[in-house]
Amino acid sequence: MCRLATVIVVTSGKGGVGKTTTSASFATGLAQRGYRTVVIDFDVGLRNLDLIMGCERRVVYDFINVINNEANLNQALIRDKHVENLYILPASQTRDKDALTKDGVERVLGELKQSFEYIVCDSPAGIERGALMALYFADEALVVTNPEVSSVRDSDRILGILASRSRRAEQGDSPVKEHLVLARYAPERAHRGDMLSVEDVLEILGIPLLGVIPESSTVLQSSNAGVPVILEESSDAGAAYGDLVERFLGKELPQRFVTTQKKGFLKRLFGGS
Amino acid sequence: MLLRSLHFTHEEPLPFELKGSLFTLTILHLFQLDRAAIERHLAEKVKQAPGFFNNTPVVIDLENVVESQDGWDFSGLSEALRGYGMVPVGVRNGSAELQAAARLAGFPVLPESRSAGSAKKPDRADPAPARSRIVNQPVRSGQQIYAPDGDLIVVGTISAGAEVIADGNIHVYGALRGRALAGVKGDLEARIFCQSLEAELISIAGRYRISEQIDTSDRCKAVQIHLAGDRLMIDHLTR
Numbered sequence: 001m002c003r004l005a006t007v008i009v010v011t012s013g014k015g016g017v018g019k020t021t022t023s024a025s026f027a028t029g030l031a032q033r034g035y036r037t038v039v040i041d042f043d044v045g046l047r048n049l050d051l052i053m054g055c056e057r058r059v060v061y062d063f064i065n066v067i068n069n070e071a072n073l074n075q076a077l078i079r080d081k082h083v084e085n086l087y088i089l090p091a092s093q094t095r096d097k098d099a100l101t102k103d104g105v106e107r108v109l110g111e112l113k114q115s116f117e118y119i120v121c122d123s124p125a126g127i128e129r130g131a132l133m134a135l136y137f138a139d140e141a142l143v144v145t146n147p148e149v150s151s152v153r154d155s156d157r158i159l160g161i162l163a164s165r166s167r168r169a170e171q172g173d174s175p176v177k178e179h180l181v182l183a184r185y186a187p188e189r190a191h192r193g194d195m196l197s198v199e200d201v202l203e204i205l206g207i208p209l210l211g212v213i214p215e216s217s218t219v220l221q222s223s224n225a226g227v228p229v230i231l232e233e234s235s236d237a238g239a240a241y242g243d244l245v246e247r248f249l250g251k252e253l254p255q256r257f258v259t260t261q262k263k264g265f266l267k268r269l270f271g272g273s
Numbered sequence: 274m275l276l277r278s279l280h281f282t283h284e285e286p287l288p289f290e291l292k293g294s295l296f297t298l299t300i301l302h303l304f305q306l307d308r309a310a311i312e313r314h315l316a317e318k319v320k321q322a323p324g325f326f327n328n329t330p331v332v333i334d335l336e337n338v339v340e341s342q343d344g345w346d347f348s349g350l351s352e353a354l355r356g357y358g359m360v361p362v363g364v365r366n367g368s369a370e371l372q373a374a375a376r377l378a379g380f381p382v383l384p385e386s387r388s389a390g391s392a393k394k395p396d397r398a399d400p401a402p403a404r405s406r407i408v409n410q411p412v413r414s415g416q417q418i419y420a421p422d423g424d425l426i427v428v429g430t431i432s433a434g435a436e437v438i439a440d441g442n443i444h445v446y447g448a449l450r451g452r453a454l455a456g457v458k459g460d461l462e463a464r465i466f467c468q469s470l471e472a473e474l475i476s477i478a479g480r481y482r483i484s485e486q487i488d489t490s491d492r493c494k495a496v497q498i499h500l501a502g503d504r505l506m507i508d509h510l511t512r
Contacts, residue, residue: 127415153414156432160413204450206411206430 005113008120009138009176011162013154015125017146018183021219022241023122024052025230026142029245031086032230035117038077041091042134043124044099050090053080054226064092067104073111082231087116097130105133127161136167140177142210146184147195152204155180159205179210181244186215187258198258211244213237214257298362299331301354303338306345312353319357327358332383333375335367343370347378405441412437412451433473442466448493452476455498465498470507480505 010023020043027039040063041049050056055078061071066089073089080086089112092099112119123134135141141162145155162176163169169176182201190197202209218235222228230245232238236257243253303311319326331354351361364375365383372382406420408427414434418425425439430447436454437443442464443455449467456463456478463477470491473484477500487507495510 153432153434156414157434159411160416160432160435163410163413164416204432 005116006118006139007109007113007137008118008140008142009123009135010120010142010144011123011131011135011158012125012144012151013127013131013158014146014151017144017151018181018213018219019125019144020048020052020122021223021229022142022144022181022183022213023049023120024228025238025241026245026248027086027118027120028053028080028083028228029230029241030118030120030248031080031083033245033249034085036085036115037118037120038087038089038112038116039120039122040089040112041122042100042130043122044091044130045093045096046124047091047093049122050078050088051226052223053088053228054082055080055088055090056226059090062090062092063108064095064099066108067099067101073108082227097124097128097133100129100133102133102136106137109137127157131158132161132165135162135176136165138162138166138176139168140179142179142181143205143207144181144183145201145205147182147186147190147197147201149196152196152201156205159207178207179248180205180207181211181213182209183213184215185212185257198255209255210247211240212255212258213240213244296330299329299359300334301331301359301361302334302336306338306340306342308346308349308353311350315353315357324358329359330362331359333361333364333380335364335371338367338371341368341370343374344377345371345374347375347380351378351380406439411447414451433471439463449475454481461500463500466496466510468495469493470496470498475505477505 010019010026012019023039027037031037039049039053041047043049044064050059058078061076063076065071066073066076077087077089080088109119121134121138124130143155143158145151159178162178166176168174180202182198185198186195189195198209198212214236216235216237218232219229219237222232229235229238230241233242240257243256247253333350347364354361361380363381363383364372365385375382404422405424405426406418408418408425409429411429412418412427412431412435414432417436418438420439420441422440424441424444425437426444427437428446431437431445431449431451431453433450435451437445437451438454438457440456440458441460443453443466445453445467448469448471450471450473452474453465453467453472454476455465459478461478465475465477470487471493472487475482475487475498477498480500480503482505491507491509496507497510498505498507500506
């Protein structure tokens, strides 16, 4: 392995905005493009990632077992059945977030760095221990937001925590690289002013936009089927995740699922000039 | 009944207990020991605000009294003060002779207060300029930044749900969407400057306005905010 592994946290603050969907598709996309990738479920006690990735019936050991030295990594890692190069480290459903110790997480990440290029950490909602542990060791962050004021504010809060309480912040290293993922976007509703527009969200959060994922019924179908939506390449959401991964890897692609807005929600609300 | 049972668990009820507490007291800074002059001035003061000093506990400060006199008549002064409604409760500072006389008249000598002793004197000796605190990162929701003793300069934007506080002025070169509190130690001259006023709350020296009370014509504008009397004024910045 010539390059150092990159730890990427997928986080949001608010729940239900598409963190796990994004983690599953992002990790799958990286693996599809040939990168050895592992995705870790940090939502201890509310294990979901395995369902979205369709591997729930193959979970034997989990992340907490590895932290507690009750199992080794090879026993706990689940090989993905859809794409090569992808492994899943599931959360424990029977424990709670207190089982995530900083030393334990650091040791497991250190071991994973030996054999993977990308380590994707699927953060739980909130700003408590689980979320803090998921982002603490991150090099980069995908901040998932919906075009809705409370979601944007919670993302703003998470960005503040990334900038002040991550290991990079504490040790004075270069800051965690931030990327915005705007999920569940409906251009026509944003155009009508029912939801925030891309521009509104970017103005509030002020971080680079990695991708806009359109609202799509395919997301729900593929979640229930246990297939990451990025594999549904003919769907809008799947294609948007494909573009997102390409952009993350350095390709410049235009945003496909956005129409330009004349007047956004914020401007209507405050009657700005 | 519940309270009684909680408090009096001993067989014999306690007659009292001692506790420390802090009070705000009026200080009478005495400049001279001329009783007649003191009484004249007292009468004048009370005439300006009748009833204002009724039952007001006062501490007599002797720091500025240059003359010293053995056995000065503190009882007489006490009577005079009581005549105008004030209740002297003690003395502080002053020469050893004056303090002895005060003790003799039954007054406790109070220790020098900290603010007078340690904070005031270095001020005069060392007028070092207050330092500004500069913040280069955006201030995100949930973050709180305080600049003690000086100005706070934020290069970026202050998000909704964030709070910036300064003893001096606050300068924001991005949008101000959270709360900004300038002059929190009471500096009436403190100001807030921002490139786009979208704040949840603005405050100077304790006078504040919430978002609702900010006129739409001031919203999203580059402004400076200052006090005029007790009123927060919002002036547009023109280029």
